[in-house]
Amino acid sequence: MEEKPFTTSSYREFLESGKIMANRCRSCGNVHLPPRPICPRCGGRSLEWMEIRGRGTLQAFTVIHVPPTRLKGRQPYATGIVKLEEGPSISGLILDVKRGEDIDIGVEAEAIIVREGDGLKLCFRLV
Amino acid sequence: MGLFRNVAVVGAGMTRFHNRIHAGKTGRDLFVEAVLEAVDSVDKGFELREAEAIFIGNYSSDCFEGQGHTAAMMADWLGLTPRASTRVEDACASSGVAINMATLAIASGAYDLVIVGGFEKMTEKGTEEATEILAMASDALYEVPVGFTFPGLYAAIATAHFKRYGSSWEELAAISIKNHRNGALNEKAHFQSDIMETARRLGERHNMTFKDELEFLRSPLNPFVAYPLRLFDCCPISDGASALVIASSDIAKKYTDTPIYIKGFGQASDTFSLHNREELTELRATRIAASQAYKMAGVSPEDIDLADVHDCFTIAEVLAVEDLGFFPKGQGGKAALEGRTSLDGEMPINPDGGLKAKGHPVGATGAAMAYEMFKQLRGEAGRRQVDDAEIGLTQNVGASGATVVVQVYGR
Numbered sequence: 125m126e127e128k129p130f131t132t133s134s135y136r137e138f139l140e141s142g143k144i145m146a147n148r149c150r151s152c153g154n155v156h157l158p159p160r161p162i163c164p165r166c167g168g169r170s171l172e173w174m175e176i177r178g179r180g181t182l183q184a185f186t187v188i189h190v191p192p193t194r195l196k197g198r199q200p201y202a203t204g205i206v207k208l209e210e211g212p213s214i215s216g217l218i219l220d221v222k223r224g225e226d227i228d229i230g231v232e233a234e235a236i237i238v239r240e241g242d243g244l245k246l247c248f249r250l251v
Numbered sequence: 252m253g254l255f256r257n258v259a260v261v262g263a264g265m266t267r268f269h270n271r272i273h274a275g276k277t278g279r280d281l282f283v284e285a286v287l288e289a290v291d292s293v294d295k296g297f298e299l300r301e302a303e304a305i306f307i308g309n310y311s312s313d314c315f316e317g318q319g320h321t322a323a324m325m326a327d328w329l330g331l332t333p334r335a336s337t338r339v340e341d342a343c344a345s346s347g348v349a350i351n352m353a354t355l356a357i358a359s360g361a362y363d364l365v366i367v368g369g370f371e372k373m374t375e376k377g378t379e380e381a382t383e384i385l386a387m388a389s390d391a392l393y394e395v396p397v398g399f400t401f402p403g404l405y406a407a408i409a410t411a412h413f414k415r416y417g418s419s420w421e422e423l424a425a426i427s428i429k430n431h432r433n434g435a436l437n438e439k440a441h442f443q444s445d446i447m448e449t450a451r452r453l454g455e456r457h458n459m460t461f462k463d464e465l466e467f468l469r470s471p472l473n474p475f476v477a478y479p480l481r482l483f484d485c486c487p488i489s490d491g492a493s494a495l496v497i498a499s500s501d502i503a504k505k506y507t508d509t510p511i512y513i514k515g516f517g518q519a520s521d522t523f524s525l526h527n528r529e530e531l532t533e534l535r536a537t538r539i540a541a542s543q544a545y546k547m548a549g550v551s552p553e554d555i556d557l558a559d560v561h562d563c564f565t566i567a568e569v570l571a572v573e574d575l576g577f578f579p580k581g582q583g584g585k586a587a588l589e590g591r592t593s594l595d596g597e598m599p600i601n602p603d604g605g606l607k608a609k610g611h612p613v614g615a616t617g618a619a620m621a622y623e624m625f626k627q628l629r630g631e632a633g634r635r636q637v638d639d640a641e642i643g644l645t646q647n648v649g650a651s652g653a654t655v656v657v658q659v660y661g662r
């Protein structure tokens with residue numbers, strides 16, 4: 125499908141064009157997000173690009189009250205891990221949530237790519 | 252897996268861990284202080300110059316102090332050049348891993364006597380900057396930019412553990428209460444007051460009174476750091492250093508009648524990002540490192556009399572006591588709530604106060620756990636002495652579990 129190498133910069137270039145791209149191991153079928161050059165399950169190096177729709181369920185979360193310097197002023201903000209329909213899980217900011225009591229594991233989430241000062245961020249909106 | 256020859260700890264020292272009393276000191280000042288205490292602790296006498304090599308755990312003196320290449324610097328400051336000096340960086344597991352490396356170096360026959368330890372001088376930076384530096388130990392591409400901090404990763408693990416096992420924040424609070432109670436008995440600990448005493452002191456300042464620890468821990472005086480973890484679920488940022496003198500078992504008795512043997516050790520890695528783990532409610536690397544250490548030592552979890560585990564956050568102690576096989580999955584927090592992991596319980600955990608109360612100068616933590624086992628197994632732990640302590644275990648974790656190192660110690 126695509127000839128790009130399975131690198132961080134390829135992943136970023138796809139994000140720039142609005143696509144979340146994983147890769148899949150042709151030997152064992154394992155799906156990797158972010159994409160990687162070697163399959164951690166079987167060691168396979170024959171891989172192919174695969175587009176992720178961005179829908180999944182919340183697997184774990186937190187609401188950060190003491191932020192690192194670069195996110196100072198944004199707290200409290202939520203961030204979490206979403207298990208995507210295609211199999212892999214990924215971390216992302218959870219938008220519009222300020223209290224841990226307001227969310228729960230298992231709720232559905234949808235990915236959006238947001239441009240912020242220091243680059244593109246993978247975010248999720250709860251649906 | 253067996254060793255070519257056995258290795259023993261013959262001396263141990265550490266600075267007090269603290270955020271203020273070391274103001275003005277540097278990492279090298281702290282490490283030299285710990286090494287000299289370790290040297291002076293050797294029963295039958297030991298000259299520092301007898302050491303043939305140095306292994307030092309340090310996470311980031313580069314970022315914290317603007318000082319790199321610390322292994323050579325320490326060799327020089329200890330007056331030990333031209334001996335080989337090696338720095339090990341595995342985040343918060345740095346000196347735990349350094350102990351394994353030093354043990355291998357002796358077991359191989361390359362050396363007979365080695366200094367191993369660790370240090371971190373963290374408080375030159377403010378909390379936010381220190382939080383940022385610590386977060387570099389997690390995935391700088393895929394975790395940090397989307398807002399995860401170190402406490403945040405463990406907080407996410409806590410939500411998953413609560414959901415899967417029905418465990419609760421009250422169980423985490425019990426761990427904090429226990430570890431502060433133990434820390435109050437440890438003259439090297441960062442915090443040396445139990446939570447009720449802290450509640451009284453802080454309450455006076457804010458015109459509040461608390462009937463028990465839980466009421467205080469639920470109050471605004473214990474704010475959220477990363478939901479569901481509050482301030483008293485998190486270890487402090489501390490300065491400190493720790494050091495051991497280790498020797499081949501052939502010569503250990505020349506230095507002391509009661510060497511403490513490194514009976515077994517293990518080390519494992521896991522996915523760097525938390526989101527790539529198949530299971531969020533355990534640290535797989537703990538299970539694997541522990542099974543290696545148990546096998547080498549020829550023991551099982553039931554044989555362990557006490558353990559120092561990596562409670563950088565209270566939930567981490569829950570994971571540790573479960574993944575090390577001391578309690579079934581989901582029961583780790585309840586064990587603390589029921590007093591089973593207290594000093595007088597069936598399985599004392601973190602008798603020194605743990606990272607929570609003793610403090611966590613990250614590079615010093617693994618060797619400070621070994622210091623505690625050296626004291627406990629020799630019956631020299633004073634007011635926090637565990638009765639009949641014969642076999643002890645340490646578990647030291649890097650970041651959110653991408654590195655775990657385990658050691659089993661015995662008399």
Ligand SMILES: [Zn+2]
Pocket residue numbers: 149150151152153154163164165166167168
């Ligand atoms: Zn594969």
